[in-house]
Amino acid sequence: MARIGRVERATKETSVEVSIDLDGTGKVDVATGVGFFDHMLDQLGKHGLFDLSVKTRGDLHIDAHHTIEDTSLALGAAFRQALGDKKGIRRFADASVPLDEALAQVTVDLSGRPYLVHSEPTNIAPMIGPDYDTTMTRHILESFVAQAQICLHVHVPYGRNAHHIVEAQFKALARALSDACVLDPRRAGVIPSTKGAL
Template sequence: MSRIGRVERATKETSVKVVVDLDGTGVADVHTGVGFFDHMLDQLAKHGLFDVTVRTEGDLHIDSHHTIEDTALALGEAFREALGDRSGIRRFADAKVPLDEALAEVTVDVSGRPYLVHTEPDMAPTIGRDYDTTMTRHVFESFVAQARIGLHVHVPYGRNAHHIVEAQFKAFARALRAACEPDPRAQGIPSTKGVL
């Protein structure tokens, strides 16, 4: 069964096209116009073994907020579509990923209910010329809202902003990959409710 999600989202601020294959090989073809965010989506694809295509045109003459937010919303929606009824998946997973001095701990519940807990150290306000570091939490909020997953992200320590953010995306990718994987022992929906 193909687990592919395709989403197009158009507003007066952005135009976004996203394709996600949950059973890919980690190929990323991402262009948002925000260099560091593209780098983070590359990490999501590579370490999640998801094939991810993103084409976003946004109002970057204002700032990168709308572009990043709307891409994350579309990406979450594409994941939700690709998951289908969530039958036969592992559902829960976690990952710890170090990046030099920083450590990220991520736990995922592909629950059908959006919820985010996010903690990270204080860090430099920007990475590169146009990535506001406060957007990392907002990326996860937006993704969670559309994908309808429970997500806990905790960075207990780190100094370098690039490392702190990148460790989060890598750990998120690993945990999401494991949670979305088929469980060969599972039959049906992984919930006593019978639906996720």
């Protein structure tokens, strides 16, 4: 059975269309109008081996906040939809990814309960490019977690360059999500929980 999620989200601020195939090859086609955010979504698809399509039109004449937030909410909802009943998945995974001087550590539980723990250096540059506020990284993760209904811990113990600090997080997130989604033949048809539900 295909594990594909498709979500459309329309408000007065944005129009978002997202599709994700958890068993893809890393084919990515994204366009949000926010260049650095597109670059991060490309990391997510490529390193997670997710086929990911994102089309967002937002009120960029105001700023990038609504565009990034609503895209992240839709992506989380599509991810949750693609997971289906979660039978046979590994559920837990972690990944550490370096990017030059920065290191990102991500641990995930596809638990059905949204919870985020996030820490990164506080003295990084406030902007990457013309329209990516670096405080949005946490908000992206909050929005994704809220809709995906997963437990996510992201920790960047060190790093200097803002681009490296953020990109390492997305690469590590991609690897951890991909590993947690893997279907384990020893768990075929079984939900990995003593509760019998996730």
